[in-house]
Amino acid sequence: MLLLKMASHNALNCTVIHKELQKYYLSPSYAIEFCVGFPGNLLVVLGYIFCLPHWQSYNIYLFNLAMSDLVFLCTLPRLSYLYANGQKETHSYACIINRYVLHVNLYSSILFMVWLCMDRFLLIKHPMRDHFLQKPQTALIVTGLSWMAVNVEVAPMISLMFQDLQHGNWSFCRDFASLKGSVNALGYSLGLTFTGYIAPLLALCGFTYQIAHLLHVQERALQNRAKPYKRPLRVVASAAAMFLCLYTPYHILRNIKIASRDNWPGLDLCTGKYYIEGLYILTRPLAFLHSVINPVFYFVMGDKFRDILFTKLRMLVRKTE
Template identity: 75%
Template sequence: MAHNCTQIDDMLEKYYLSPFYAIEFSIGFPGNLLVVLGYIFCLPQWQSYNIYLFNLAVSDLIFLCTLPRLAYLYSNEQSETSPVACVINRYVLHVNLYSSILFMVWLSMDRFLLIKHPSRNHYLLRPRTAMFMSGISWLAVNVQVAPMIALMVQDLQRENWSRCQDFASLKGDVNVLGYSMGLTVTGYILPLLGLCVFSQQIAHLLYVQERALPRRTTSYKRPLRIAISAAAMFLVLYTPYHVLRNVRIASRQSWAGLQLCTMMYIEALYILTRPLAFLHSVINPVFYFLMGDKFRELLFSHVRKLVRKTEPA
C-alpha cells in the first residue's frame, strides 16, 4: 500500500499534468498571441481598458511559453536540471497567477467607471492613468512573489542543485506556510473581493439607470456580464488551488503528524488543482473579444486582408 501511494504523484505528473499543460499551450498560446499582435498592429487608438487587456495578454503569453518545457519533463519523468530555468519558470508562473486577477480588477473598475461616466471624463479612464496603474500592478506582484526566489534558491541548495520542486514542496529559512497564506490573502482573496465589489456596483448602477430611463435603447449589461464572469472564473479556478496548496504545505509540517500515504493523497489533490488554476490563460482571450466590437472588426478585417494576399491570383 505504501509503495502504491508514493507513486501517485509521479503518475499524475506523467499522465495528467503533461497532457493538460500541452493542451493549455496549444489552445492558449495562439489565442493570446493573436490578441497581442492584434492590439499592436490593428488598434490605432487605445482606451484604458485596451491597456489592461494588453498587459493581461502579455502576462498570459509569457507564462504559456513555460508550459512546453514542463510538459516535456513530466512526460519523460524528468526534473528540471537547470537551476536558472527552475527559478525563472516558477517565478513567471506565480507572477502570471497574481497579475491576471489584478488586471481583471482594474478592467472591472474601468467598466464601472465607464457606465458612471460615459463621456470618459474621469481621470481613471485616461490611457495615461491606465499605463501608470499597469506599471504599479507589475511592481506590486513582483514584490509579492520576490521572496519565492530566496525559497527556491535555498531549496535547490539543499537538494544539491539537482531537483526543481513546486512552491508547496519548498523548504527554507522563510516560513513557507505563513508566506503562502499571506500570498493567498493579498494576491487572491483581496483582488477577488475587488471583482465582487465592482460587479455589485455595476449591477446597482444599472438598476438605478434602468429605473430612471426605462425606455433607453442603449444597453450596458455587457460590462456586468464580463465582471461577473471574471469573478466566477477566478473563484472556480483559483480557490481549489490555493486551498490545497496551503493544506499541502501544512501537511508537511512536523506538528501535523500525518502518515506518509495521507500526505501523498493531499499532494495528489494539490496536483489536480494546478493546471485548473492556470486554465485562466486559455479562457482570458474570450474576454478580449467580448469587450467591444471595434477590436473584433479591426482584427477580422486585417486577417481577411492577409488571407486575400496569400491566395493565388
C-alpha cells in the same frame, strides 16, 4: 519489521500515484493549455501591436494581461515534456524562472482583470470617458504599479527557491508548496493567498455589485439607457466566477499541503500527506486554465479591436487567395 515493510510499500505506491498523475494528467493538461491558449493570446498581442492605432485605458490593461498569459504559456511545453518523460528539471535557473513566471502570471492576471472591471464600471458611470482613471496615461501608471506590486509579492518566493536549490545541491527543482528555507512557507503562502487572490477577488465581486446596482438605478430613472450596458455586467460577473472556480481549489490545497508537512496527529504517510499532494496536483492545471479562457474577454470587451482585427484578417485571406 513487517510494519516497516508495509509502510515502505504504501509510501512507494503513493509515490507511483504521483508519477502517474504527472505523466498522464499534468503533461497532457499543460500541452492542451499551450496549444489552445498560445495562438489566442499571440493573436491578441499581434493584433494590438499592428492593428490598433488608438489605445484606450482598457486596451492597455488587456494588452498587459495578454502578454502575461503569453509569456507564461511559453513555459508549459518544457514542463509537459519533463513530466511526460519522468524527468526532473536539472537547470537551476530554468527552475527559478519557470516558477517566477508562473506565480507572477497567476497574480497579475487577476489584478489586471480587476482594473478591466473597474474600467467597465467607470464606462457605465461616465460614458463620455471623462474620469481621470479612464485616461491612457493613468492606465500606464496603474499598470506599472501593478507589475511592481506583483513582483514584491513574489520576491520572497525567489529567496525560498534559491535556499531550497542550494540545500539540494542545485539539482532538485520543487514547486512552491514543497520549498524549504528560512522564510515561513505557510505564513507566506497565506499572506500571498490573501493579498494576491482574496483581496482582488473581493474587488471583482464589489465591481459586479456596483455595476448591478448602477444599472438598477438607471433602469428605474430611464429604462432605455441601461440596456446597452447589460453586457459589461455579464462580463464582470463571468470574470469573478472564473477566478473563484479556478483559483480557490489551488489555493486551499496549496496551503493544506504546506501545513501537512508538519506531523499532524493521526495523519499517516500515505493516506494523509501523499493523497493531499495528489489532490494538489489535480488543482494546478485548473488554476492555470485562466490563460486559455482570458482571450474570450479580450474579444468581448473590445468591440473596436475585434472589428479591426477581423477586418485585417479578412484582407490577409483575400490577398492570399
